[in-house]
Amino acid sequence: MAEENKVTLHGFWASPYSKRVELALKVKGIPYEYVEEDLKNKSPLLLHYNPVHKKVPVLVHNGKPIAESLVILEYIDETWKNIGPPLLPQDPYKRSQVRFWATFLQQQCFEAMILVIKSDGEAQEKAIKEVSEKFKLLEEGIKSIFPEGIPPIHQENVGLLDIVILSIFGSYKVQEQVVGLTFIDPEKTPLVFSWLKALLELPALKEALPPHEKLLGLLKYIRQNALNSTAV
Known part of the structure; x- marks a missing residue:
């Protein structure tokens, strides 16, 4: 360049x-x-x-x-409007919906999941309930964004909302392994599950995520450090 x-x-x-x-x-x-x-x-x-x-x-x-x-x-x-796929839709209303749910994912779903990782006992139970509620809301939101179901996803039509959910929950299996819980439940939130699954089937995107074992070690450290702090 x-x-x-x-x-x-x-x-x-x-x-x-x-x-x-x-x-x-x-x-x-x-x-x-x-x-x-x-x-x-x-x-x-x-x-x-x-x-x-x-x-x-x-x-x-x-x-x-x-x-x-x-x-x-x-x-x-x-x-870079003329390079690669547009990240946001042209329609102002659809664009506003993408912004809304991207913010929801970042400020609601992600922060609730972090609370689960950093807590234990009663505090963790409360955080788990909050995560479940947030994902139910997201599931309903996806129905309004994709009224006909999750469309076929390929690298040429990946948008901002795809990128945001992948950056937060693309490593959900690591997050679940740290606490021994299920965040992305295919039965409770089938649209969220199928959406992530489709994104993770794109090699270029999957390969860009943090290495499983390295991230697992970091999240375990963060969890233990948080639990030690609350125990003092």
Whole structure:
């Protein structure tokens, strides 16, 4: 890629937020340089590019930084309109629905699942119930987005909502293994299950997810650390 159109992504291998930016760049076919950040020792460049939150991901395009994953995805879609599939639909109403459910996935489903991983006993039971309720709402939401069922998915029609759910729950088997529970139930939420299954059948997307054993080790560490903190 020409220097005047250089794209650099500052991310962390296990972050679903930076992972969704990676997925979007891959789906769009945009060449980029990846910079792995040590979140315990953040680089001066990361702190310079994102002085407000000091977090990954940060996309740097022609020297200009863009922060916040959903903002970055929309920037990618608007900047490279003629490259790869559109990430957002053209219809304003459909676009608003995609934004709504992407935010719901990020702020409701993902945070509830993290609470399950970080808790035990009564607190975990409460978190599990919340996860179940969130997925029921998502299941109903999918019916409005895909009234005729999940359409055939291939790399040429992957959109923003596909990328967001894959970045959060593409590794759901790891998440379930850590706590010995089922998050994605094919009987209770068949549309969510079939949607994820279809996305994970795309080799390019599946290969972009964090390695199973490496992520398993990290999530076990996060869980144990959280439980130790509450036990003190």
